[in-house]
Amino acid sequence: MNKLKLIIKREFLAKVRNRTFIIMTFVSPLLMIGMMALIIFLSKSSMEKTNVVAYVNNSSFFSKNDFKDRNNINYIDLSDVDLVEAKKIVQESNHDGLLFIPKIDSIDQIAESIQFFSEETPSMVLISSLENDIEKTLEKEKMLQFNIDLKMLEQSDLNVDIKLSNYIGEKSSKLVNGIKIGLGMGAGYVVMMFIIVYGAMVMRSVIEEKTSRIIEVIISSVKPFQLMMGKVIGTAGAGLLQFFIWSVLMFLILIISSYFFGMDGMASMQTSQIPSEQMESVATNDAQFAISEILRLPLFSMFIWFILFFLGGYLLYSSIYAAIGSAVDNETDTQQFMMPVLMPLMIGVYVGFATVINDPHGTVATVFSLIPFTSPIVMLMRIPFGVPWWQISLSLFLLIITFLAVIWLAAKIYRVGILMYGKKVNYKELYKWLKY
Amino acid sequence: MNNILVTENIVKNFGDFRALNNISIEVPEQSIFGLLGPNGAGKTTLIRIINQITMPDEGEVFFNGNLLQPNDVHYIGYLPEERGLYKRMKVGEQSIYLAQLKGLSKNDAKNKLKYWFDKFEIGDWWNKKVEELSKGMAQKVQFIVTVLHEPKLLIFDEPFSGFDPINANIIKDEILKLRDKGATIIFSTHRMESVEELCEHIVLIDKSNKILGGKLVDIKKQFKTNSFEVGLITDQKDSLLEDLSQKFDVSKASFKSLEDDLKLRIKLADNETSTDLIKYLNSKALINHYVEVIPSASDIFIQAVNQNSLV
Numbered sequence: 001m002n003k004l005k006l007i008i009k010r011e012f013l014a015k016v017r018n019r020t021f022i023i024m025t026f027v028s029p030l031l032m033i034g035m036m037a038l039i040i041f042l043s044k045s046s047m048e049k050t051n052v053v054a055y056v057n058n059s060s061f062f063s064k065n066d067f068k069d070r071n072n073i074n075y076i077d078l079s080d081v082d083l084v085e086a087k088k089i090v091q092e093s094n095h096d097g098l099l100f101i102p103k104i105d106s107i108d109q110i111a112e113s114i115q116f117f118s119e120e121t122p123s124m125v126l127i128s129s130l131e132n133d134i135e136k137t138l139e140k141e142k143m144l145q146f147n148i149d150l151k152m153l154e155q156s157d158l159n160v161d162i163k164l165s166n167y168i169g170e171k172s173s174k175l176v177n178g179i180k181i182g183l184g185m186g187a188g189y190v191v192m193m194f195i196i197v198y199g200a201m202v203m204r205s206v207i208e209e210k211t212s213r214i215i216e217v218i219i220s221s222v223k224p225f226q227l228m229m230g231k232v233i234g235t236a237g238a239g240l241l242q243f244f245i246w247s248v249l250m251f252l253i254l255i256i257s258s259y260f261f262g263m264d265g266m267a268s269m270q271t272s273q274i275p276s277e278q279m280e281s282v283a284t285n286d287a288q289f290a291i292s293e294i295l296r297l298p299l300f301s302m303f304i305w306f307i308l309f310f311l312g313g314y315l316l317y318s319s320i321y322a323a324i325g326s327a328v329d330n331e332t333d334t335q336q337f338m339m340p341v342l343m344p345l346m347i348g349v350y351v352g353f354a355t356v357i358n359d360p361h362g363t364v365a366t367v368f369s370l371i372p373f374t375s376p377i378v379m380l381m382r383i384p385f386g387v388p389w390w391q392i393s394l395s396l397f398l399l400i401i402t403f404l405a406v407i408w409l410a411a412k413i414y415r416v417g418i419l420m421y422g423k424k425v426n427y428k429e430l431y432k433w434l435k436y
Numbered sequence: 437m438n439n440i441l442v443t444e445n446i447v448k449n450f451g452d453f454r455a456l457n458n459i460s461i462e463v464p465e466q467s468i469f470g471l472l473g474p475n476g477a478g479k480t481t482l483i484r485i486i487n488q489i490t491m492p493d494e495g496e497v498f499f500n501g502n503l504l505q506p507n508d509v510h511y512i513g514y515l516p517e518e519r520g521l522y523k524r525m526k527v528g529e530q531s532i533y534l535a536q537l538k539g540l541s542k543n544d545a546k547n548k549l550k551y552w553f554d555k556f557e558i559g560d561w562w563n564k565k566v567e568e569l570s571k572g573m574a575q576k577v578q579f580i581v582t583v584l585h586e587p588k589l590l591i592f593d594e595p596f597s598g599f600d601p602i603n604a605n606i607i608k609d610e611i612l613k614l615r616d617k618g619a620t621i622i623f624s625t626h627r628m629e630s631v632e633e634l635c636e637h638i639v640l641i642d643k644s645n646k647i648l649g650g651k652l653v654d655i656k657k658q659f660k661t662n663s664f665e666v667g668l669i670t671d672q673k674d675s676l677l678e679d680l681s682q683k684f685d686v687s688k689a690s691f692k693s694l695e696d697d698l699k700l701r702i703k704l705a706d707n708e709t710s711t712d713l714i715k716y717l718n719s720k721a722l723i724n725h726y727v728e729v730i731p732s733a734s735d736i737f738i739q740a741v742n743q744n745s746l747v
Contacts, residue, residue, distance in 0.1 A: 003536075003537055006533065006537060007537075010533055014522075014525070208522075208523075209522075212520040212521065212522060212523055213518045213519055213520030214519075214520045214521050214522055216489070216514075216519065217514070217516060217519060217521075217534065217578075217581070218537065219489050220487040220488075220489055220509060220512070220514040221509055221537035222537055223506075224489075419484070419489070419490075432451050435451070436450055436451070
């Protein structure tokens with residue numbers, strides 16, 4: 001037991017002191033933030049671009065009032081000149097395009113015959129904005145023709161918002177549904193990434209001991225199983241530390257940035273796409289609602305489940321990684337064994353993304369959340385939506401049973417593999433080792 | 437004398453391949469015991485079984501009179517043939533770690549390491565990473581780590597490989613000192629001159645079987661052929677040779693001498709003794725050179741292995 005502690009400590013320190021670990025831990029959050037800022041900046045600046053569109057209106061259905069400047073379009077009226085002249089002007093003054101509305105009496109026909117001229121193909125956003133404006137005007141005209149009272153129509157406009165709740169009366173909203181999806185997907189994805197990154201770390205560390213030939217010295221002092229477990233646990237410790245540092249850093253950065261920008265960076269982001277002012281208050285109400293809803297989620301038990309499935313999944317896969325590492329002489333030989341390891345992880349994430357969003361309690365999602373090799377990912381994705389406790393327990397039970405079986409097999413392969421050099425190993429060979 | 441290590445009928449199979457077949461050895465306390473054999477004979481497998489790295493399929497290992505226990509690793513030091521250290525770990529830290537794995541406390545390890553590092557004058561390597569050391573330097577660290585916990589039984593697999601003659605001698609002296617202080621040493625090597633020089637007992641393993649074992653002196657006696665190398669000074673070489681050839685089994689020999697003598701190797705029959713030969717030779721010529729032919733460890737190795745391959 002004491003030796004296991006020594007090994008865990010060494011493995012932990014070896015990982016944590018590694019320069020790549022330090023760089024990854026402290027630089028990658030900054031990189032992430034930088035990326036996010038860049039994306040926000042770019043999308044904002046492209047959104048803020050205003051197009052200058054000239055128009056030649058020969059139709060009586062449209063008036064100057066129908067071409068009010070909106071946030072991405074500035075209109076210029078060239079109805080005084082004819083189309084040819086207007087084209088020339090637009091080209092010379094480098095405007096973004098020219099909208100031509102011919103003189104046609106039928107509304108249906110005019111809807112088909114409006115043209116837009118420009119040097120380059122205009123953006124979809126611009127065209128749909130133009131279409132939107134024109135449609136609104138024409139629809140209004142048409143309603144007038146049908147003698148529909150516009151005021152009545154305006155008043156009859158309703159906004160339906162179905163309130164969701166389960167039978168015990170716990171309310172939820174679409175927003176909260178979204179948050180659940182986010183939490184679930186995030187948890188599943190984090191587990192997958194952690195398994196891949198830190199599993200590979202375990203594998204590399206096994207290979208390193210093999211190639212540096214220290215392995216025989218070590219296992220003349222400790223049992224191979226102790227060494228393997230020490231490695232797996234020590235590496236997990238390093239990973240958890242990295243997660244912990246990341247969350248602290250994220251938290252600090254959030255606080256600092258909100259202090260500096262007074263939160264209005266966030267507010268303007270939310271409202272920029274929603275022009276109407278009243279929407280803003282709705283949004284803040286929603287946010288408050290969402291926060292209270294999130295707090296009402298069983299966060300504590302969700303956290304406990306996350307830790308359990310996370311550990312179960314990591315231990316299961318990293319013992320396989322350790323066995324693979326022991327079977328090869330260098331990292332390039334690991335290829336043939338990596339596929340069967342990565343497959344279930346990938347399937348887990350894709351099944352999760354594809355089925356859990358649509359139907360968190362459907363057959364596919366349920367089955368995959370019980371299969372031990374995908375359950376750590378899929379079950380974590382399902383848990384925010386409320387999973388019967390017997391399913392969670394069964395899934396966890398299967399995971400633990402499988403973990404014990406797999407680590408037993410892995411230890412057998414590991415024990416033989418670490419002392420085996422210069423042998424091209426295939427599955428048949430691995431099977432033979434199980435019987436040594 | 438007590439046997440510190442006894443193996444009884446050890447059998448180890450790897451799939452269909454039998455790596456060790458009924459191997460029984462007895463290693464007397466405070467001796468240097470040569471574990472010999474051609475490549476692939478099964479030496480390393482036996483050593484690994486003694487170190488509890490692999491478990492035997494059949495047979496038992498006794499350490500100090502009792503069945504080998506997991507905790508006995510604390511009393512065994514093992515320097516494998518294929519050896520290495522964590523490249524990116526510092527020498528001092530790594531030595532302490534490896535000593536702790538052998539059951540030493542941290543302080544104990546530090547003190548003992550200081551003694552050995554001072555002795556080998558390598559104190560300034562303490563904070564160096566292993567990858568900064570040369571191969572010979574790393575071997576020295578490895579040797580220290582092997583003997584640091586003052587094991588009762590030391591197993592050295594080719595301990596001198598990677599050392600220059602000066603350092604090899606230092607290591608050899610240290611091994612002898614450890615033996616004098618009470619340690620027992622199992623010594624596996626292909627360098628027969630080291631065997632000749634160091635080993636009191638040997639066991640020879642070939643093709644998974646023990647083909648020879650016991651005191652080296654006894655084995656030499658067993659392998660000697662009652663032959664003698666003689667140098668005879670005479671005026672009539674030809675007639676003397678003819679004369680001798682009729683009486684004994686004679687062949688030409690070569691060795692260095694200052695005289696122009698008749699150099700012969702004479703093999704006596706089982707019922708003849710050295711005294712008979714000397715008497716006879718003395719009556720025929722002046723004996724310039726007379727020595728019993730004793731087989732070297734190398735001769736025995738080759739002869740035994742060749743005989744085994746004929747079986």
